[in-house]
Amino acid sequence: MKSIRLWTLWRACLHDSVAPKGAAAVLVTAIVAAGGQGTRLGSERPKQLLMLGDRTMLQRSVDVFDRCARVDAIVLVVPANIVELPALVSTDQTPIQIVEGGVRRQDSVARGFDAAGSSDIIVVHDAARPFCSSDLIVRTIDAASRYGAAIPGLPPHDTVKQRSTGSGGFVSRTLARDGLVLAQTPQAFLHEVLDEALRLGRQGFEATDEAVLAERAGHRVAIVEGDPWNIKITTQRDLEVARGLSGASVQTRRVGFGYDLHRLVPGGPLLLGGVSIPYDHGLAGHSDADAVCHAVTDAILGAAAAGDIGRHFPDTDPRWKGVSSIALLRNVVELVRGCGFAVVNLDVVVVAERPKIAPYVDLMRKAIADAVGIESAAVSVKGKTNEGVDATGRGEAIATHAVAMLSQIG
Numbered sequence: 570m571k572s573i574r575l576w577t578l579w580r581a582c583l584h585d586s587v588a589p590k591g592a593a594a595v596l597v598t599a600i601v602a603a604g605g606q607g608t609r610l611g612s613e614r615p616k617q618l619l620m621l622g623d624r625t626m627l628q629r630s631v632d633v634f635d636r637c638a639r640v641d642a643i644v645l646v647v648p649a650n651i652v653e654l655p656a657l658v659s660t661d662q663t664p665i666q667i668v669e670g671g672v673r674r675q676d677s678v679a680r681g682f683d684a685a686g687s688s689d690i691i692v693v694h695d696a697a698r699p700f701c702s703s704d705l706i707v708r709t710i711d712a713a714s715r716y717g718a719a720i721p722g723l724p725p726h727d728t729v730k731q732r733s734t735g736s737g738g739f740v741s742r743t744l745a746r747d748g749l750v751l752a753q754t755p756q757a758f759l760h761e762v763l764d765e766a767l768r769l770g771r772q773g774f775e776a777t778d779e780a781v782l783a784e785r786a787g788h789r790v791a792i793v794e795g796d797p798w799n800i801k802i803t804t805q806r807d808l809e810v811a812r813g814l815s816g817a818s819v820q821t822r823r824v825g826f827g828y829d830l831h832r833l834v835p836g837g838p839l840l841l842g843g844v845s846i847p848y849d850h851g852l853a854g855h856s857d858a859d860a861v862c863h864a865v866t867d868a869i870l871g872a873a874a875a876g877d878i879g880r881h882f883p884d885t886d887p888r889w890k891g892v893s894s895i896a897l898l899r900n901v902v903e904l905v906r907g908c909g910f911a912v913v914n915l916d917v918v919v920v921a922e923r924p925k926i927a928p929y930v931d932l933m934r935k936a937i938a939d940a941v942g943i944e945s946a947a948v949s950v951k952g953k954t955n956e957g958v959d960a961t962g963r964g965e966a967i968a969t970h971a972v973a974m975l976s977q978i979g
């Protein structure tokens with residue numbers, strides 16, 4: 570199928586209608602509302618553009634409608650300030666038109682509605698629900714054809730309490746669960762029903778979904794069976810669940826390996842993993858020669874494929890002479906964060922014949938964890954001897970091996 574890419578923001582011609590993909594008697598347009606900034610996720614990237622496996626959340630939301638045979642056209646409503654967004658979304662089977670959103674969700678949907686032209690049925694979907702199914706879309710379309718308006722709903726499984734106003738953390742009453750449903754999107758409407766509903770919205774009624782406006786306009790709204798997989802991604806935890814569902818947890822994890830060795834020379838103390846260990850020898854090197862921090866730093870850089878410690882902090886540069894390796898580690902954590910990665914956990918093996926490092930392992934874990942910005946529980950440090958074999962075994966050097974796991978953050 571030829572790829573259809575309509576990049577133009579049709580700001581000046583919102584009243585144009587899009588071309589239908591099928592010859593069906595009932596024309597259906599889907600409005601995918603991606604107007605929000607998704608600030609609750611705490612990400613620097615807009616929520617819609619976060620990756621879920623191989624695609625952005627937005628592309629996944631659009632793809633379901635693109636593949637649904639009953640949907641003839643898509644109108645995607647995006648925030649005005651995401652200028653690169655049109656180039657990041659495409660469809661294969663369905664014409665897509667991209668319009669700028671408004672201040673409130675209902676304003677965005679209203680702009681999408683204007684752009685949708687004369688379709689018989691309009692389906693409104695929240696781009697923060699990327700796991701909507703074609704079946705669910707068809708269910709709501711069929712019910713809207715019959716009743717005028719339809720939403721998917723799921724019964725709550727938890728007991729629902731109402732909180733008393735003013736007094737904070739007290740229950741004022743328990744709601745009867747029998748009659749309750751949790752509303753999802755897509756929500757489908759006959760053209761004239763949504764037109765009336767949005768007119769109410771334009772007159773100042775505030776609503777969290779379009780069905781509320783349709784109810785207020787006096788229309789019956791049918792409830793079809795919702796889909797428990799059709800989750801809405803609002804918090805960081807939702808995002809983690811979504812990445813798990815989309816197989817993204819494996820695809821966005823990266824592993825890196827680091828190694829370092831420094832010679833032991835007379836005169837302590839010995840600095841390892843940011844911890845000063847009383848010993849009559851110390852490690853020789855241009856910086857503070859902390860072999861543990863160096864191996865960890867290289868493992869982190871390796872996972873991000875962002876070079877190595879020697880490239881970023883060359884020992885020919887006087888700026889790094891005697892510099893704290895814990896500070897370099899902190900610096901590299903920021904660097905990989907800039908590449909879109911956060912450290913998940915570290916595993917370190919220190920090969921030292923002498924001194925015994927066991928008494929200092931927890932201090933090292935804490936110092937490294939603090940520098941990296943993770944919990945000590947995510948940092949493992951293990952001591953080994955080399956059984957007297959080779960230079961390390963003779964106590965002439967200390968070597969360190971480290972493995973780092975990173976996860977994609979945006």
Ligand code: MG
Pocket residue numbers: 829830831854858859860863
């Ligand atoms: Mg080194």
